[in-house]
Amino acid sequence: MKAAVFEGLDTLAYRDVDTPVCDAQSVLVRVKACAVCGSDIRIFHHGNNRVHPPAILGHEIAGEVVAAGETVTNFQPGDRVAIGADVPCGACVFCENGIGNNCQINYAMGYQFPGGFAEYVLLNPTVVNYGPVHKIPDHVSFNEAALAEPLACVLNALELSRIRLGDDVVIIGAGPIGIMIIQVARKMGARKIIMVQRSRPRLELAKRFGADVYICSGEEDAIARVQKETGGLGADVVITANPSPQSHSDALHMAKNRARVNLFGGLPKGSMVTLDTNLIHYKELFVHGAHGSLPRHHRAAVDMIASGAIDMKKYISHTFPLGEINAAFAVAEGHAGLRVIVSP
Secondary structure, three states: OEEEEEEEOOEEEEEEOOOOOOOOOOEEEEEEEEEOOHHHHHHHHHOEOOEOOOEOOOOEEEEEEEEEOOOOOOOOOOOEEEEOOEEOOOOOHHHHOOOHHHOOOOEEEOOOEOOOOEOEEEEOHHHHHHOOEEEOOOOOOHHHHHOHHHHHHHHHHHHHHOOOOOOEEEEEOOOHHHHHHHHHHHHOOOOEEEEEEOOHHHHHHHHHHOOOEEEEOOOOOHHHHHHHHOOOOOEEEEEEOOOOHHHHHHHHHHEEEEEEEEEOOOOOOOOOOOOOHHHHHHOOOEEEEOOOOOHHHHHHHHHHHHHOOOOHHHHEEEEEEHHHHHHHHHHHHOOOOOEEEEEO
């Protein structure tokens, strides 16, 4: 089969590799769509200790089952499926307690397990039994279904942030994930949603998605503006959806007393952030992170897409064939649009 193979830092090669063989406990999927995530780009440039070249990246996947092992009962050829990233091992204390995204083995598609930038992807027994693999109805396109994975991450993050009816919410970062948060936060009952973004073109792009206030932090004092928009109190929930260390520090200043501050966006390896912890102390802030998602979040994301609650078509700006994988990565990294889909 053809695959985009990560051969080392800054090197993706479109070439022939062996097609995976489906054993009695596995499932073989013909990949129809795989979206480019920011973490794919980070691996491309900086590597990852769970990824050992040569490797096949890609974890926002949708496709069609072409073979299922004889002991597999929940999938059969012809099933249309969406596949997420984080795969619980199923046996450790975290997985047993229902928080498999905190599994210390930390299995994931496109990391330890070959991913979706290939014509076929094999779902091994761990993925089949414990992973985020869910059937999709015929009216949902493969491109839309591939984005169930980032939507699942949003659902996990907002569940941890406990958005409540009437909350004011600040989102720092108007990338695809930040924009998805707008719609989900609204459905959870947010009263006023404030989007903060450093670059004006990206902020203008985000205006199609229905936040109440848009602040360009490259042109004005975003902290002062958030305070003004919230009556001088700050927001009930502040979410960093970007890779900027400064946003972590700023978030504390934008937060209301007893607010939830979600450090959602991962930072470059080795980043250190200086925080005024007196703000956490005196404002009694709840500061937490959010990483990945659970299979139940992925199922909920598939259901939201299928019901039309979230229109994923609006988040897809570019599509590329697999043979143009390097161009797809360049567009995704250049922030020229929203999610970039690769179609093997």
